[in-house]
Amino acid sequence: MEERLLYIIEDDDYGNFGPLTVNRAVYQLRLGIDLLHEKWTSFIPASETRLTIRNELAGIASEKNGMRCNDFRGVASSGAVFVNGRYIADSSLAETIRSLDKAQILLCEGNLVAAFVPAGSAEASDLERLKFWGYGHFKEIIKKIPKKDVIATEVKHIWDFIRLNPEQISADFERITQDAGGASIAESSLVDAGCTIHNRCAVRIAEGVKIDSQVVIDARGGPVYIGFGARIEPHTRIEGPCYVGENTMLVGGKIREGCSIGPVCKVGGELEESIILGHSNKFHDGFLGHAYLGEWVNLGAMTTNSDLKNNYGTIRVDLGEGQQDTGMTKVGSFIGDHVKTGIGTMLNTGISLGFATNVFGAGLVADKFVPPFCWGSSGNYAEYDIERAIATARVVVERRNVAFTAEDERVFRAVFEESLEKRAHFIDSSKSDRG
Structure with missing residues (x-):
């Protein structure tokens, strides 16, 4: 082989x-x-x-x-x-x-x-x-x-990641720890004596991790894996199954079961059964549940998504080709790379926010699907200028000491061009709805 x-x-x-x-x-x-x-x-x-x-x-x-x-x-x-x-x-x-x-x-x-x-x-x-x-x-x-x-x-669909993530954290943890000789706390990690760990045999803490006092790691419901160089600040509760990626910082709040975070993220507030890819920030208070976030996302303070309908019915999602019934009663938001939300943003159940979209206005984003490169709030969207979007992305990426390459720029321009028709239709429709 x-x-x-x-x-x-x-x-x-x-x-x-x-x-x-x-x-x-x-x-x-x-x-x-x-x-x-x-x-x-x-x-x-x-x-x-x-x-x-x-x-x-x-x-x-x-x-x-x-x-x-x-x-x-x-x-x-x-x-x-x-x-x-x-x-x-x-x-x-x-x-x-x-x-x-x-x-x-x-x-x-x-x-x-x-x-x-x-x-x-x-x-x-x-x-x-x-x-x-x-x-x-x-x-x-x-x-x-x-x-x-x-x-x-x-x-089969993006929401399958949310459904399968808890069991996959457990499966990956078992495979990785077997290969590495079992669950352990690395000698070079700094775990304060004031940190409480439940079910230590299901916790792996990699080298270079720093965990402060008044942190609770509860692995009674599933394993917890904390990757190299992560930092866990006071008043953080982590419930397993959970994966905290390399050089990720948790700055207080509740990280409930079924979460995969990082690498290189900053997360606070409340998070439940969600996946956040690298270099994304949810630094402030607010709830994010049953969601999938791409890279280089920044959520403003108090950004919150709904993940449950008041009638407990199944949730429909629109990925740009019409609404589909997920068959699931808990589905939050699906957020593409380089998306930003303003302070106080509230996201509708099952919402999809497209690549490099900027949503603000401190209110409910009632739309189920927002195409790439939109700028504004419900009923008041405009096209996000491609040159401004690239310039902002370059600043965001390079301030993290990561190169924003010619390929990155080419992808920005390609996604912008590919989404022209859907974006124009969406912007026109949102203005018509406003009346």
């Missing part, structure tokens, strides 16, 4: 994940402790791991992940395993894939989960000649390979 290439592939269902996947693949999203693609690389050894993605995102994906994208050189001579990045790697599925020694496609309910294409096969030669990624073309090339049904778990 070590001599095979491993490809983590993007299929055509990325639109089901709303604002979180306009600038990344589904497999670049965190579920539990790891990103989806990190789960696969932890289970399946390979000579090299590569990614496939929409061609317009290949540059940024390669730059951010340090892997080759849409590059099929060497497939004919080495053979390759292809895994669908929307599926969740586990030990049983990985063992099935590792044991493949003949050409095989693995399906779950008719959907491609994985495929092994041996070296020297006609399919491997055809794949090596690919100059760009197209999921349909890939399936056409391998369609004659024998097929086998397997049991696998997929994420």
